[in-house]
Amino acid sequence: MNVLIISTSDVNGGAAIAAFRLMKALHARGVGVKMLVRDKRSDSELVTRSGCKLMNDFRFYRERGEIFLHNCLSRNYLFDISIASTGVSVVTLPQFTQADIIHLHWINQAMLSTCEIGKIIASGKKVVWTMHDMWPVTGICHHAGTCTRFHHSCGDCPYLKRPSKNDLSRKIYKEKRAAYSLDRISFVACSRWLEEQAKRSSLTTDHNLVSIPNPIDTDQYSPGDKMVAKRNLGLPTDKKIVLFAAVKASDKRKGVDYLIEAARLLKDKGVLFLIAGSNGGEIAEQLPGVCLDAGFISPDRMPEYYNAADVFVTPSLQENLPNTLMEAMACGTPCVGFNTGGIPEMIDHHRSGYVAKYKDAGDLANGLHWTLFEADQQLLSENAREKVLSEYAEEKVVNRYLRVYAE
Template sequence: MTRLLLITERFAPDLGGLARSATRLVGTLSQLGIKIDVVTWSRFLQPGEVLPPETGEANTRVYRIGLYRHWDMTMPYTLNVLDWLHSSHAYDAVWGHYLFPSGFLATWFAALNGLASTVSARGNDIDREMFPPGDFARLQWTLQHAKAITAVSADMSRKIQLLSGREDVLVLKNVVDTEIFSPHNPQARRGGISKETLGIASDEVVLGFCGELREKKGQQFLLNALTTVRQVRPACLLIIGEVRTSQDSVLQLYKTHQPENAQRIIITGHLPNPEAVAEYLRLCDVYLQPSLWEGMPNALLEAMACGCCCIASDAGGIPEVIIHGKNGFVLPRSHLHKLGEAVLECLTMTIEEKNQIVQAARDRILTEYSLTQEKLQLQTLIDLLIPNSV
């Protein structure tokens, strides 16, 4: 049986799209009959501490390593752990999930041991690492020496080709469990989430955002949109997730200047499972993704699958999934200050027009961003990475 080592900075139950995508990929790879050891780091362990392996999906073990204060200690120590694991389990290939630090470490470790390596570019890892204080030389070395490279969007694939000179980048799309993320939940639990339980009035428009809210996700534009919409009609902003601690000052400043509007911001906090996330998404009248830069946001795909009417920026791969006016609406990043006006315009649609938009969004996810599509793509990648794998 093929044995794969996957290195990722975050893994469930960690927060964010990176952890969700890594966890989902491991589950799908396991279904393909591949044994997987996951190595991930944790700030909640003592530096250098290695927990006993967790067993999750069939054929899967998860090793968590305590982070040192700086990467110049964490990475050499992690290499020691990888050497120990490889001597015990003899891996066939190494996967780095995100280009740095996971992708670089996976590519370097694989080169040292004569193994095949693959790295997956997920979000802003290209845009962030190519500019200071990112390490351009390390980024380029990783892209040039990995045996296989995947990207979540054609936009990111094009950037990788420009940086590395390679033309063999495989687009491996983010995908959605369309049974969990759907417009209607036939197994909805009694006493579940509703507008009433959240203190949302029946006439309030629910503006939704899902994930860890921070600057790159357009935090200020979301707050400005809430202000604009509430000048015309009752509305609230539902943040399905958390506000990054370092960005909390922006929210506090908004509360100082807009105290009444700030009272209509509802923050769920971290949710334990995707079923809970889907429940909240179904409450949204308009879902907003005003990102400044992106790969292909999981949350936007999940919102589309849930039948939300979505307004998003044109960052990264977003225009590859949203066709403006057909299955959602795209606002140029240069016009994000008009997000509130776009919401108000969206709210003037008839029921028939809105239904056409959200059905087209759902159909797009079903045809191009489903778990079935991901399984086919992953099998292609594994065949390339490890020929004659069993």
């Protein structure tokens, strides 16, 4: 069995990291697997960049430009939607022709056009598509929020400056429906929440749909001595540490405003907030009390940061199945997050952490306080680690994908 994974990137972003981890796990099981990307950043010989960088960059800016113009020169929602108007050609590549199964992941921002997706589906190859957000089952948006128009045909899109019944969202929805009709697709949702959303879309009608979580290496991400980790990182051992990590820490969709308010409510508790990710300084300046900006941390160093933390917080407003949450839990670090997306599937409330009311900074602060000062942290740690071992460990996830491939 030869599998070709197609992704916009190999290690840049949560969806890319999840796809890359799956590729490595499949390779370790003896599966003939390769990865095709637009943006290659790893040194893996299994990964090939499709197209030259200059043209790939041109396609990326061309598509963003189309969205910018369509929305009347507004930057609002510039990266909340994708239109798949351009991309690289893959169906004639040797990696494609040699593959038995084509496994799509996150393929936006000029990796694949809707036209190319149609060619892939019509090729006769078996197609599996892991959904890391809602885009495969909506017209143009990555997260529909409270909008339900994607159930039928989109239109009147709240992400567009001039929404109408036959706007761009409905046009792309129709293009997707035509492409998907060319053969059967096995859609995989990374969370049960996303599976339920996908079931409501008419785009998944007549296609297979299952839920399989992202995998994680539980040897790389494993519990360590907390005091040793704190000392190695130069962190105080006499303070409770709250870790917040994101690729772009200042992204409003990561709920930083709620984190800042929750920190204000905890400012007299002697808590240290540790920020990991780009632009973390923007948050650190606004957080009351003691705060440290660690900047961007490479993946191989993140386990030590998770182990140094007493709790990991993810106040995200839009999430599917966040890798950071899984990584923290694998290290035995209790977690606190909002009740949205796949987060409540991962955090077992009052068992491995705390699930706070959505967009409620006060309850987020309550969750942090409970986890740090009231709960049995050792028990929370053990439960978090056990949850990952039982549901997200690489071997368990790979076995489920192998069944999808075989079917």
